[in-house]
Amino acid sequence: MKYSFTGASIPPGVNSVYIPFFADRSRSGLGDLSDRLNRILIDRFINQSKLQLASSEEDADAILDGFISTYSNRPFSIGGNEQTNQNQVQISVNASFIYTNNEDPEWDKSFSGSFTFDPTEDPITGEQNAADEALEQIANSMFNDAVSNW
Numbered sequence: 001m002k003y004s005f006t007g008a009s010i011p012p013g014v015n016s017v018y019i020p021f022f023a024d025r026s027r028s029g030l031g032d033l034s035d036r037l038n039r040i041l042i043d044r045f046i047n048q049s050k051l052q053l054a055s056s057e058e059d060a061d062a063i064l065d066g067f068i069s070t071y072s073n074r075p076f077s078i079g080g081n082e083q084t085n086q087n088q089v090q091i092s093v094n095a096s097f098i099y100t101n102n103e104d105p106e107w108d109k110s111f112s113g114s115f116t117f118d119p120t121e122d123p124i125t126g127e128q129n130a131a132d133e134a135l136e137q138i139a140n141s142m143f144n145d146a147v148s149n150w
Helices: 035-045 125-150
Strands: 001-004 009-010 015-016 061-076 084-099 107-117
Touching: 035 061, 035 125, 061 107, 061 125, 084 125, 107 125
Parallel strands: 015 061
Antiparallel strands: 001 009, 061 084, 084 107
């Protein structure tokens, strides 16, 4: 029997998820990228399902683990005077999702997100916001892939 909470049905016996720190191996230069991804993932998995956040692998029924693999902030479109109109932040994360009572992960793959911004307005805030949007896309994809197996 499966039951559903906020659109996500969870297998019986799965009550908690452990989401360890996702290391930033991308050389992004953004010191808090891992923290931001972790907060977004916890928000997605805890606030949009009935799962509790476990403090260790031993206490968890499921584990979401991974690392930030690539980060780029590049010109996306060129205007008529050869000036960049938009930059695009693109982030890739390698992740796996496993139930602790299984040997094999439900999935182990790469997720990507991207978002464009205008670097002429406020390049620092623009890049930060674009990175957050890309991380949100990645977290949504991970959550959807996890719950699609429920």
